[in-house]
Amino acid sequence: MPDVAVLEDPAAALAALDPRRSRLLAALAAEPASAAAVAARVGLPRQQVGHHLRALEEQGLVVEVGRRRHGGIVERVLAASAASYVVSPGVLGGAAADPARVPDRLSAAYLVALAGRAVREVGGLLRGAQRAGQRLPTLSLDVDVRFASAADRSAFAAELAGAVRDLAARYHDEGAAGGRTYRVVVLAHPRPQEQQDPQDPQDPQDHHHDEGTAHD
Numbered sequence: 001m002p003d004v005a006v007l008e009d010p011a012a013a014l015a016a017l018d019p020r021r022s023r024l025l026a027a028l029a030a031e032p033a034s035a036a037a038v039a040a041r042v043g044l045p046r047q048q049v050g051h052h053l054r055a056l057e058e059q060g061l062v063v064e065v066g067r068r069r070h071g072g073i074v075e076r077v078l079a080a081s082a083a084s085y086v087v088s089p090g091v092l093g094g095a096a097a098d099p100a101r102v103p104d105r106l107s108a109a110y111l112v113a114l115a116g117r118a119v120r121e122v123g124g125l126l127r128g129a130q131r132a133g134q135r136l137p138t139l140s141l142d143v144d145v146r147f148a149s150a151a152d153r154s155a156f157a158a159e160l161a162g163a164v165r166d167l168a169a170r171y172h173d174e175g176a177a178g179g180r181t182y183r184v185v186v187l188a189h190p191r192p193q194e195q196q197d198p199q200d201p202q203d204p205q206d207h208h209h210d211e212g213t214a215h216d
Helices: 010-017 019-030 035-042 046-058 089-095 108-131 150-171
Strands: 005-007 062-070 073-080 085-087
Touching (some): 005 010, 005 108, 010 085, 019 035, 019 046, 019 073, 035 073
Parallel strands (some): 005 085
């Protein structure tokens, strides 16, 4: 079972976004079950659950993983097709966020558009790699940094931008035979307030733009 599936098809996304169906997906991702068993687990009527499971199965979100006899009945055992799901911005077609249409490259909107593009592009690449039975080579870093002041944050942004530029200049080889171009995107944002340490004050820096932020 894949850890994450990126939903690019609008019909599949619509099916998964129904609150009752998303509950069924979560239950079947945790443990495969028959329709009757999952109905009892989520507390919904068996007939209603059967209807929703058929809709999810039609979109490839639920798959049959076995059969078992229960009394005189043979039950199908179902599972979610992935452990979790992300809806690609590509579902929105031309209405999806596009970094090229966000003029302020120091804005939160630009960051969101970049993140959306990554979901869309990596989702497509991941599906291709899975069909080919290959692993998609990627790199991700995730770290929390607590800045003492807006000045420290700006200094960090400037140093990070400089380091990325230096590394890109060192390793970029436009004429490399058999080479492959990678997107390198660096994002930073305040941690949500509900995840902040209890002693943290309300951050007065949240609306400050760091002029040292790199782009392109």
